[in-house]
Amino acid sequence: MSAGLLYALAGVLLFALGLGGIVLLRHALRRILAFNVMGSGAFLVLVGLAQRDGGADPVPQAMVLTGIVVAVAATALALALLRRLPEDRP
Amino acid sequence: MNGLLDPLPWLILLPLAWASLAFLLGPGRGGRLALAGLAGQLALALWLARRLIEGGPVSHAVGGWGAPLGIDLYADGLSAVMLLLTQAVALPLAFYARAYFAQGAGQFWPLAGFLLAAMNALFLAADLFNLYVTLELLGLAAVGLVALGGGAEPxxxxxxxxxxxxAASGAYLLGVALIYGSYGTVAIAPLTPLIAAQAPLAVGLAAGLMLLGLVAKSALFPFHFWLPPAHGGAPAPVSALLSALVVKAAFYLILRLWLGPFAPLTADWGWLPALAGAGAILWGSWQALRTPRLKQLVAWSTVAQLGYLFLIFPLFGLKEPALQAGTLQAVAHGLAKAAMFAAAGILLKATGRDAVDGLAGVAGRLPLTLFAFGLAGVTLMGLPPSAGFLAKWLLIDAALEQGLWPLVAIVLAGGLLAAAYVFRVLRQAFLLAPEAQQFHPVPRRLEWAAFGLAAASVLLGLRGVELMALLGIGVAP
Known part of the structure; x- marks a missing residue:
């Protein structure tokens, strides 16, 4: 098994963990964190699978950078919304 | 085709520009700017449609950089129809929003501009990853708009x-990663023959993940649960934008993938979205009949009407009529639902509360608004000569031709249920107002904007042929 495939499998595992968290957890902050775990999993698959011929493929790296920017923006928005909710009912 | 005189990049840049300017001007400012920008966008979309009719599908490499490093834009008939719908709904809604937000629009104008830029980019994107980015931008702008009212509930x-x-776009992104890992490209055009030639298991999984994510975003039953609170709780101009346009963007993408790269994988699965669509029509209409709140009623009606869009998937044995029925339904519902939410917003402002029971007496006070609501209802029920009638007629015709009787029954039942919930509102409106009822004055411009949208949804039925000719450009038979 190549290192790239190992990364990709770990990515799928992270993705599944994150998705499970979003579906099963009740607390909004935990769901936001779970979304970040899920996103990292998808990024890992993207970078891991594309490492063929030994070298790194630049295109998925650029995609992951874009994806990270999107994930940070989404997390910021989610946290801002969370702060507007009353403390007792998250 | 490149150069500054190309409508494709300007359809994205123009809303980005006026949204950014409106943001710099500060909260509540920028309405006039948005109107000017939207008029320009509508002209650009018309220009693009004309260019398509003359010369077929067009593409544009942004900044002169081609794929894979650069970004390609591509427009065919389906993109042009969706672009036209988007600008045609957004312009009257901008007139409406200027009058609606008399006490301050907050960040409505920048968010609406970013929303439209993301949507136009989505309709023009030519590769799966750029589609992911536009989906996320669209989602973030839409969420910002829902939260515009402030307060805990919104x-x-x-x-x-x-x-x-x-979560939905995460599933979509994992699908994109699997596809890139399998083929080394995410551009839709080269992917189509590659998937047709050989599709390993990972690609089937990718297609499933991407389509599932998009279905959740388009609020198809049973993933509809987020829609009524989000659309029903937002200010009326926002509800109209979201219900009329944003959910259609995810549907457009499903259609594009289903008929394009994933066609070899999805051929036998058309019954699944149709089943969910039938569930959406019945459950959405039932909830619309029961809910005590007016805007919730209109939002549940969106859940039901979205169901029709997914009835076309088993009919792609004959591609063109099914595609026409689906697209026309998307356009008809877009115009009618924008009108209906606009009218509901006016009724709310006039009566002061969001309740179907509180509507008694509005027929005498706001006849134009109620007429707009009724006209939009005519399109949703599918009565002639509305565009909704044409869409449902095409759908029934295609279903009969392929012997799918249950679909016909669902379409007819859905029409009756739509009539029931539309008349539920009209009946209340024609009752006599109680003595204590107070009516707040409403600007006439609000009423005319709602009426314009409703009239367009009905009259479009008379111009269906031109729309179908535009839609046919670039569709493989």
């Missing part, structure tokens, strides 16, 4: 919408 609805939207 914020909670917005947060729930955001989490669903993020």
């Amino acid at each position: 914020s909670r609805a917005a947060l729930r919408y955001l989490v669903v939207s993020l």
